[in-house]
Amino acid sequence: MAQPIPRNTRQKQAIRDAFIEADRPLSPEEALAAAQHHYGTLGIATVYRNIKSLLAEGWLEPVSLPGQATRYEVAGKAHHHHFHCRKCGRMYELGDCAGTVLPRPPRGFRVAGHELLLYGNCARCLNMPASAKTRARIRR
Amino acid sequence: MAQPIPRNTRQKQAIRDAFIEADRPLSPEEALAAAQHHYGTLGIATVYRNIKSLLAEGWLEPVSLPGQATRYEVAGKAHHHHFHCRKCGRMYELGDCAGTVLPRPPRGFRVAGHELLLYGNCARCLNMPASAKTRARIRR
């Protein structure tokens, strides 16, 4: 009945490091590529397993966007929004949300929160337009 | 080589009517339920097919928001945002976007557009809290 006693594996640490270094929301595939930097033989199943446990620990939190795999970022940051590059697919963090002015909801509605997504092209893509092949390669 | 000559079927009209009457973005499942009101034996495949052709005609446009299945609404409205009720799952339209102030992106980024989602509870749900069963039923 006792739950498993957690262990500190190199794989889990590689995944944590990947998120810390990226400093932007990563999809499981992106996290795999980045963490393989630290631990070459890492498998995708391990990434999913550890993302799940890092979510449960409250170390990661999900960032969902339309029509795309959910990304994850290190938890505990101030409320902020995201930018999605339509060329390379990367998700970036924007500065804090203060100063954003929201539309008013209809009478009688209760607003619990909001999500805002800007999209377009990131500086990186504007400087070095990437082919589909290149895009796959730079997804370190 | 000539492309098919389109026909006006009762089913397609029922689907159009569903979107017009709803006056809010509908998911394919919601559109099915609403259109079955007009045409009882309508099937889900027909809904998908007609949504696709209505998109191609420019009569519908997609509404994609983080963490939600894509919905569709009648095209041609002014740029606006949406409200998602976390109780009944309905998506509502908000007034136009003018006056909304957005965060600035990092230097060198090009913003092509934005999506904003408010969420919480709609007036309907605040007035008559619905059980899971009721929720399914009122999804006319």
Place this chain on the structure above:
DNA sequence: ATGGAACTGAAACCCCGTTATCATTAACTG
């Protein structure tokens, strides 16, 4: 060092929204 539990990697599997298949039905044309 070592024994046992937790973890891993590879592949099979699952879920579910969407699309394709195909026999049947029903719009349109003449």
Place this chain on the structure above:
DNA sequence: CAGTTAATGATAACGGGGTTTCAGTTCCAT
């Protein structure tokens, strides 16, 4: 009205994200 053929409905197949399985590996308390 009849003939042509686009559209439908039921269901199977697909695809992508995510999870489970299981034999083998590794962490770690002793």
